[in-house]
Amino acid sequence: MPPLFNFISLGLFLKYLGLCFFSVIGAIQVAAGGRGIEGLSLLPASLRRWQMPGGVALILASFAVFFAITPEVFTPGLAGAELVTLFGLGGFLALIFVLAIAQVREGLQAQGIRPDEVFPLPQCEGALYGLSSEANKALCLIPDPQEPLLLDGMASRLAREGFLVMVLHWKQPPGFEATMGVLALAVEHLMKDRGIGWVGLVGHRLGGDIALRYMGEDEELKTAVAIAPFLEPEKLEPGLEWLEETGFIRAWRRFQGKEETLRELAPLRYLGELEGRPCLLISQAPLAFPKWDNIKTVEVDEKPWRMASSERVTALVIKWLRSCNKQMRSKRVALV
Amino acid sequence: MDYALFRAINNLAGRWPLLDAFMRLMVNDYFVPTSMALILVVMWFWGRSESERAHYQRIAILAALSLITANIILKGCNLIYFRPRPFDAHEVHLLFYKPWDSSFPSNPATVGFSISVAVILQDVAWGIPLLVLAVLFGFARIFCGVHYPLDVLAGALLGSLVAFGFVKFSRRLEGLIQFIRRTLKKFYLA
Incomplete structure (x- = not known):
């Protein structure tokens, strides 16, 4: 043969x-x-x-x-x-x-910004920025659990805008219950320990979904910004698009465990329960869901993971937070 | 007529060294097939969105399936019918080695057209360079004295028909195409 x-x-x-x-x-x-x-x-x-x-x-x-x-x-x-x-x-x-x-x-690409202080939380650390200013508004920044350091640049920028900012540096991807627990502690710290009445959430990728969900759970929160959230677990699948912004191993890590957590978060279901509180959703492609007056969507021509460090997205977030603040003040004036 | 046309083309060989060199580049077993495969590799990764990627990857998969099927049919034809090469029967300008398998239908033409037609039927822009390569591959075989025009024509027809069949009935292969893409997606490659 x-x-x-x-x-x-x-x-x-x-x-x-x-x-x-x-x-x-x-x-x-x-x-x-x-x-x-x-x-x-x-x-x-x-x-x-x-x-x-x-x-x-x-x-x-x-x-x-x-x-x-x-x-x-x-x-x-x-x-x-x-x-x-x-x-x-x-x-x-x-x-x-x-x-x-x-x-x-x-x-080989190094990154790292030093926070002003670190507040210990279970399964994560709350990196605080903007402690030196007399902030009367605070933000809790929720990075994707697989990329806990991506939002520090934005946090430092928001701190310069006069916000007290806490970034949740996840030590490991938390489960659904742990995520809700950590957020409750973080918001409580900002409101009670730091004495700030105006607290908002800004989340990136799965952090964005977490922000939308937790906003529905806590009526005290004033606004939520979700940057490139996933929203629907059905649309989540591995593929070449995950390599567009990073190497293979990091892409693989980023994808891990998302589907299950997203299913439990069900952010779309909670969007309707925000009772008029304003929310901003920033995405690369148009988002398809029922229209609510309090929810604004903006499309930005940037890749989803890069949005965390994008100047344009940061500027959008700042603009949004300022407009929310104005609305709050005008409401107060109307009440007086 | 087949022989007359062969003569007309093959008589061009040996006159201009540059043209001979170009045809020797086109005629060998490595340049055109490898170039076509490289174009398919670029195409595979070219899509910007999921729908674009699905479009290009579907074309690449169909082109590969068309190539495999056309080759199997070609081997069957070679078992049934043997046609001697032009250099076996005539005095020719031979610019290539002497292949010993059947001259009819032309293997390179079958390969070239099975890929290029499968692509051009679904995406003209990507198909044109592939079709040019396929035509040059077939023409160079006549120029260099290893095929009759009818062999190349039959190979081109065989490759084109198989490609056309795959594109026409591609919906029936949707399961296979999706399976291949899903499998590669798990490795972040589709």
Whole structure:
């Protein structure tokens, strides 16, 4: 019986495998550059404009080297099955390589802003910003439990606007009950220990869903802002879109446990129970749910995870909080 | 007529070194198939939204299925009918090695057209470069003396028909397409 595959020689096997490996890396860079897929990019964002031409150059160079060192090209060579097998193997190795490099590159990016004080909470820490100012309004910022440090930049900016801000730095993704418990303690600390009567919530991704749900639970809260919330567990599924903003491992971590928690949070069900208190939902794509007067939706052309550090989104949040404050004051004047 | 056309094309070989070099690049077993596969790889990751990704990935899957099916039918044809190569029967300008399998239908034309037609029927912009590559692949085989025009035409027809069938009846393959995408989605690759 003839062998299943005939790769002719080890040299030809390795040369064609090399061509496939490098040219597929080039092809992935073309796609990742053209579509801004962070998790498939070998280059950092600052060099992104070189990614597409670099990918094309890598493909051309791979072909040039292959034809230069492979005189067997013009002798009976690999048949269809061998070509497909080697392309598959080379492509697979290229994909693993690209995913690994993108992950390592991401790991090198350091981040960190020091809060003014840290308030201990179960399963998390409340990082406080804006303690130096005489704040009479406070915000509780709820990051996605898998990305507890993403909102610190926004927190520091909001503190400069005169808010006392507490960011919940989750130590591990909490369950539904624990999340509600932590929020109750955090809001209580801001209201009772710090003596602030005006408290609002700002949440990002799953934190946004948590904010909407908890707003329905606590009538004392004045407003909630949900940045890129998921809202519906049915629409949550893994896929390439999770790699658009981060490497493979971080994307995998971000997705973990979301569906179950979201099902329990059921934020859409609680949106109707806010009794006129204003809410802002910021998303990349239009959101589909029944219209309520107190709920404003804004579409921003930014990727959902990047919204946490987006200047534009931060400015929107500040504008919204100011308008809420004005409304509150005018209501008070009307009452007087 | 087949032979006359073959003569007319093959007689162009050996006159202009640059044209010969270009045809030798096109005729070999590596350049065109690998380039086509690379275009499909780019296409796979190209979608901006979920619906765009579903569109492109569906095309890539159908092109791959069309290629596999056309190749199986081609092997069947080769078992039934053997046509000698032009260089076996005539004096030709041979710019390539001497393949020993049946000349009819042309394997490269079948491969090229099964992929490019499957794509062009669903997305013209992505299909045009693939179709150009397929046409050049088939033409180069005649130019370099390893196929008759009728072999290439039959290969192109076979590849196109299989591709057309896959696109036409793609709804029946929806389950398979979704299964492939769902499986790859679990690895964040679709």
